[in-house]
Amino acid sequence: MTATELRTVLDTAHSMRRGEWRGVKPLAGLSLALVFEKASLRTRTTFDVGMYQLGGHAIALSNTEIGLGTRERVSDVARNLERWVDGVMGRVYLQQTLHELADHAAIPVINGLSDMLHPAQLLADYQTIEQEFGPDLRGRRVVYIGDGNNLANSHIHMGILTGTDVTIVTPVGYEPNAGVLMDAVKAGVQVTLTHDLAAVEGADVLYTDVWISMGQEAEADIRRRAFRGYQVTPAMLETIAPHGIFLHCLPAHYGEETVPGATEHPKSRVFDQAENRLHAQKALLYHLMGEMRARW
Template identity: 40%
Template structure:
């Protein structure tokens, strides 16, 4: 691993660093499945800061921390003064004096960077508006489990290409040498700065940015995410109309020409009417499915929920690698 004990964004790490984390995640998964205790960080204390709500990230950090023997304290948006009555820097110094590690899930990448700089303890990025690095270890862990290796794989992300998931998939694929295509309308494609970072850290991957849905041809995996990110203020109807041609459905699957293609989604997914939000969207816009159809979701649900479970194993590996020498 690099000297950086925090896990803030993918470009802080080399290909070997990330591969080591993926392999360690798989080892921790084996221990969990065999119910072999691994309280390697017994007695340490970590804080989980959540400015954005969460199911998988909060659950993964909590269970992973407890499995490793740590005491876990949750700090929700309404429970601390981060950036409101107390600056991020002051909060970092306070929490760093009490905890051995800090997770942050929120909005600004600058905030998680400031926590890492001023707390004096490892900080883990549970998601910001720019990057979602812990998701990447789980995603590429899932790909390695499914295909046996990452070598020679080609993946495609389709939908809103400017969000944190598209950014992280593009850059992480480049670092790992996995061919990646980002398919999105031209106005929703990754920013030039993100594309430049991907090229700067590329270890041999083919990187493609396009608005052509036919670019899914030959890929091994299709990936999508919600069309409106948490906290994003947009005209929802306009966004839906814009991205409906980029929905993962049976026609898009057929365009891959690969009967072994898999589908992944970081969740939550709007694929049916079994949520209040899903029902509201249907009532207002008449759409029962958004970024992925229920047919495709159900067919590939085993992989999608394997990916979700892997959040816990990969986060365990990330925290252990940061704290093992304390």
């Protein structure tokens, strides 16, 4: 996305959250394939309900049914889906799978999660942040603590687009992707990378994610040892700015990256953030697929 496109999507998402699109069906007659290699609660529910509320239809396809790259080539799956549906959302293990789908399907392909990035989540995150601080986020301190994973990578990209001051606090050896960090350098944007937990102090937004993602279960014990001390607790939330908020994309592994007292803390906006997955993704679907309605 460009910064202008992001602004358009977020403005629409805010409007949808206010109920201004109730009863409007701009995607009537359109269908979205939901392709899942990884399990999902929020991604599946919000894309499915979002299509329904916009007048369209969603069909969920598990990897048992498709077998991306095993039962059938990814390129063949793409060429089939483009003949039947008007868009694809993929929640997959590898970023390359999404590139293959997009390269061979002449319809929009949305990243619902990959090993590299999680941009649909970040749309909801920044909608939530804007609800708290307004649309001009330049200079706001967003501090991400934990694994330098797809969420951390996408936070860096959002910092490039919005002008937020992004800090990644992570143990040695768990830093974000080097190519994503280079994206920030090329854009002339400063990203602070540190192992010092003191960087949390004074944050406008404190964000965390699980230490052990799906597919990393074999590393669980090693990761728990590496991330010891990086847990977001109510005490840590008292060190962020008085107006600061806490976000977590969920699911939470309580006792590891956070505790119930943090997600239920007065500074937590975790469940507003979860609600905004619906509104932000509806806005994305409308802007990606809405113009197709006239051609359908």
